[in-house]
Amino acid sequence: MVQKKICLLGAFAVGKTSLVMRYVSSIFGDKYHTTVGVKIDKRQLTCEDQAVTLMIWDLAGQDDLTRLRTSYLRGVSGYIIVADGTRPFSLNTAINMHKEAREYTGDVPFIVAINKADLKDEHWQVEEEQLRALENDGATIILTSAKTGDGVEEAFQQLTRNILKAESENKQLNDVEIT
C-alpha cells in the first residue's frame, strides 16, 4: 500500500469541495477552510494493481492570486486544479495558480478539472480553444460534475496513474545513473 499527498487548488466557489465530497472519507468539516485554510480528506483506490491511499489537501479557494498557501504544497506528489465551467475567470485564476504552484512543487503531475459539466448545455462559458491551448501545454483536462458525479473518479484515477508513472520513470532514470 502506498500513500500519496495531493492537493486541490482552485478559485473560490468552483465546487472543489462538493466535487470530492462523494468520493472521500472525511472527518473534518468545511470550517477548516476558513480557519486553517486547508481541509484534509482521504481517498483509497486501486490503480495499476497498486493499492494507493490519497491524502487530499483541499486548499481554501481564493478569488485572486493572493498567496497560495505554499507550505501546504510541500511534498505533494500531484495536484488537481479546479475551475468552474460557468465562470471563465475561474479558469484564468486556475491557470495562474497552477503556474505559481509549479514554481513551488516542481514538475509534478497535475489534472485540470472543469467543474459543473452538467451545465454544459446551458451556461457553459469555456471556449474550446482555451482547452486546446491548455492541452498543448501538457495538461490533462477532465470535465467533471459534482452534481452527477461524472468525471470525478476518472480525475483521481488519471492523476494517480500519472503520479505512479512519473515515479517509475524517475526510478528508472536514477537506476540508469547509478550504473
Next chain:
Amino acid sequence: MINYASDIDTHKNKADDKLSETDLETLRKLLLGPEYQSILKKVQILDDPVLLSKLITPSIQEALRLESPNNSLQKVLTPTIVGAFMDSVSTNPKPIVEALYPVMGPAIRKSINATMNQMMSNFNQLIEQSVSPQALQWRFDAWRTGRSYAEVVLIGNLLFQVEQVFLIHRKTGLLLLHEVAETAISKDPDMVSGMLTAIQDFTNDSFSVEQNSGLNSLKLGDLTVLIENAPHATLAAVVRGTAPREIQELLSETVEEIHLRETKRLINYKGDTSQFLHLRPLLAECLRTQLLDKEKRNTKKGASRNKKLIKYGFLACLLLLAAGIVYQYQQATLKDNEWNHIQRAINSEPGLIITNTSYDNGTYQVAGLADPLAKAPSTLINHGMHSNIKVRLMFKPYLSLDPEIVLKRVSETFDIPDSVQLSLKDKVLILSGRSTKTWLANFEPKVSKISGIKSLDTSKIKVVQ
C-alpha cells in the same frame, strides 16, 4: 651586391638558428646527462595542473598524517575551517543543523536536566518548610522509598495516559506509523496526521516564528498533544491527564533515534509505509511507559492497607510516648508540691525546726529538732492530701522557747486553776483573771525558773480570798 650580402646574412642566420637548436639540444644533453629525460618529464608535470595535483596529493596526505609539533598544522588550518563553517551556516544552515541534530538533542537535554535538578533542590528546600499532614505523609514516603521529597510531591499528583502516538513524515504530513493504547479511541489517524501538519504549517505561516520551529504541544482541557519535531519526521503523542516531563523527553529520544536510523528512508519517502513497520516497538514503548505508572498506582492501593497499619501503629506509639511523658511530668509536679507543703507545715509549727532535707532513692528525708510538747511531725505528713511521696522523719528533742510551747510548759508543770488565763509576750508571762493569794504566792517564785520566761506580770490579775 648589397642584396647578395643580405641574402647571405639571412641565410647565415637561418643556418645559425638551425644549428643553435640542435646545438643547444646537444649542449643540454651534455650538461644534464641521463637525468635530462626525467627532468623534462618533471617540467611537463609542473606545467600541467592535473598531473601536478596527482603528484602532490600523496605528499599532502602524508603531511597531514604526520603529527606536527605544537599542533602547528591544526593552528594553521583552524581559521580556514572556521571561516568555511561560518560561511556555510550563514548561507544555508539547514545541512549543518540536520547533521548536528542527533547530537544536540542529548547535549541540550543534559544541560536542562542539570538546571532542573538544581531547581529541584531549591524547590525541595522550599517545600521542607511545609508541615501539613499531607506533607508529613509525603515526607514519610520520601524517606521510606529513598526518593527526593519534591519528586514525591509531584508524582503523587500525577495521573495520565498516553493514548496514541503518531509518527509523521514532516514534509508531506503522511502518517508513517501509528500506535494506540488498548482502552483509547482513535479517529482516522491518516487524516489527523495530515491536519496536525497543516496546523503546524498554519502556525508557522500566520505568526512570525523562527524557521524550522514547530509546535511543541496543544492543550485542551485535560488532553495534551505533545509534539516533537525532527528535521524530517514528527512524533506526536496524545496524553490524557498531566504528562510528566519524562514523556516529553521520551518522545525526544524516540524521534531522535528514529531519525538517526532512518534518515535516508525519511528523506526519500515515496509513500511506502511498510518501510517503517519495524519501528512499531519504539512507538509502543511510548505508550507502555504510561501503563507502568498506572500499575504502580494500583499496587500502591493494594499495599496501602499495610502502609496504613504501619502508619497508625507508628502514630499510636508516638501518642503513648507523649502520654507517658505528660504523666511523668504531672507526677513530678505533684510530688514537688506535696514536699514543699510538708516543709512549710513543719516550719510553721511552733516547737519544730527543720535542720536538713534530702532526697535519697525515692525517699525524702527530713532531719530536725522537735520539742516534746510540740505537735508530732508525723501528724503533719499525711495531713490533707493523699500521699505521693515517702518521707522519713529524723527529729531530735530540744527545748523550744516558742511562746506557745512555753505556755504549754507552764500549764503542764503547774496546776493552773480555771479562773486564771495566761499569755506570753516578750518573755513576760501575763496573768489575768482571778486567783487566790496563796496560789499566786506559790506560783510566782517557781514560774520564773521556766525557760523562756523572764518575768511575771500580775497587774491584770485580781486577787481574791
